[in-house]
Amino acid sequence: MGVGPSGPTSRSAGGGAAVHRETTAARPVLKWAGGKSQLLETFLHCYPAGLSTGGIRRYMEPFVGSGAVLFDVAARFLLDEYVIVDRNPHLIRTYQVIRDQAPALIERLSAWQELYWSMGSRDREGFYYAIRDRFNAGQDPPLDEAVALIFLNRTCFNGLYRVNRQGRFNVPIGRYDRPLICDAANLLRVQQVFRQVDIRCGTPEDVLDRVDADTFVYCDPPYRPLTTTSSFTAYSEDGFGDEEQVALARFVKACDERGAAVMLSNADPHNIDPADNFFDDLYRGFVITRVPARRSINAQRSRRGPVMELVITNYPVTLPGPAPSTAPQSSSEGSRSRTGARV
Numbered sequence: 001m002g003v004g005p006s007g008p009t010s011r012s013a014g015g016g017a018a019v020h021r022e023t024t025a026a027r028p029v030l031k032w033a034g035g036k037s038q039l040l041e042t043f044l045h046c047y048p049a050g051l052s053t054g055g056i057r058r059y060m061e062p063f064v065g066s067g068a069v070l071f072d073v074a075a076r077f078l079l080d081e082y083v084i085v086d087r088n089p090h091l092i093r094t095y096q097v098i099r100d101q102a103p104a105l106i107e108r109l110s111a112w113q114e115l116y117w118s119m120g121s122r123d124r125e126g127f128y129y130a131i132r133d134r135f136n137a138g139q140d141p142p143l144d145e146a147v148a149l150i151f152l153n154r155t156c157f158n159g160l161y162r163v164n165r166q167g168r169f170n171v172p173i174g175r176y177d178r179p180l181i182c183d184a185a186n187l188l189r190v191q192q193v194f195r196q197v198d199i200r201c202g203t204p205e206d207v208l209d210r211v212d213a214d215t216f217v218y219c220d221p222p223y224r225p226l227t228t229t230s231s232f233t234a235y236s237e238d239g240f241g242d243e244e245q246v247a248l249a250r251f252v253k254a255c256d257e258r259g260a261a262v263m264l265s266n267a268d269p270h271n272i273d274p275a276d277n278f279f280d281d282l283y284r285g286f287v288i289t290r291v292p293a294r295r296s297i298n299a300q301r302s303r304r305g306p307v308m309e310l311v312i313t314n315y316p317v318t319l320p321g322p323a324p325s326t327a328p329q330s331s332s333e334g335s336r337s338r339t340g341a342r343v
């Protein structure tokens, strides 16, 4: 069964073909560093054909963040099962609260929205930092924690989740006139989607046993930093360095060996150093497609330009228009996946 908000949605005519998309589809509740909303149109051409032909019945996303791709896949295709995983316990508990207690959550958020909108800037500041302290104390039951996380995400500077080395949420207040703290309609749509989703706190390895030939696994790990000052990896108290990227490649290869279709995205190191072949080497034998992303890698506005994102798959990808660099890599070892990529 598809999990479009108003029942099953129509199937895609083929991976990458134009498909029907519910205009009232569930959208991410949270703004998240590295969120993939901007890339969904491109990703449509990168999804495996099995999503539309029926060969794939389970979707798995082990670094789910805001879930932009999860909601896109859920709105477009008819699948039986969804498994999402993230290491951030606040995020995962918030998703579980949306699934299990959406009406109570909406009631609380809507009261906070009314209150916040009625406040002047000094009162708003007092309220915001009190909620932030309380959230960081970590003693709240899940419903209160979810209300706080959504509130902070909607009212903080730039709407991002960022923690310091001690794991404390440290984003200052943002200046928005009437921030939408309670999007009740979307929360109810998200609840509909989440009713069919196994929502887990953990790491990709925790769900490897659920991966089989009917599974599409999409991995969007913390970015490997493009510059020494880039803070794209600051999602959680413990960083995600090259060692973790290598461990993730082992997970991806294990999924491939189980016959799953796998897609992974990351920042392209060539944006900074054309000689940095870290991912090209790590994923030799996979299909590596470079797609333009709207993200910026330079803090100086004048020097901001388009950057490329890597999309790594174990099946062929064809992008429309003038062909960007799609490079099937060759490899002399490894097994052949069901989609033909040698890994």
Ligand SMILES: C[S@@+](CC[C@H](N)C(=O)[O-])C[C@H]1O[C@@H](n2cnc3c(N)ncnc32)[C@H](O)[C@@H]1O
Binding pocket: 032, 033, 034, 035, 036, 037, 062, 063, 064, 065, 066, 067, 068, 069, 085, 086, 087, 088, 202, 203, 204, 220, 221, 222, 223, 235, 236, 240
């Ligand atoms: C780039 S973000 C994912 C963004 C997501 N694709 C979106 O559209 O919002 C990476 C996510 O991985 C999570 N994460 C970091 N290390 C992890 C690990 N070892 N296992 C699972 N999740 C992890 C972070 O909490 C973060 O939510």
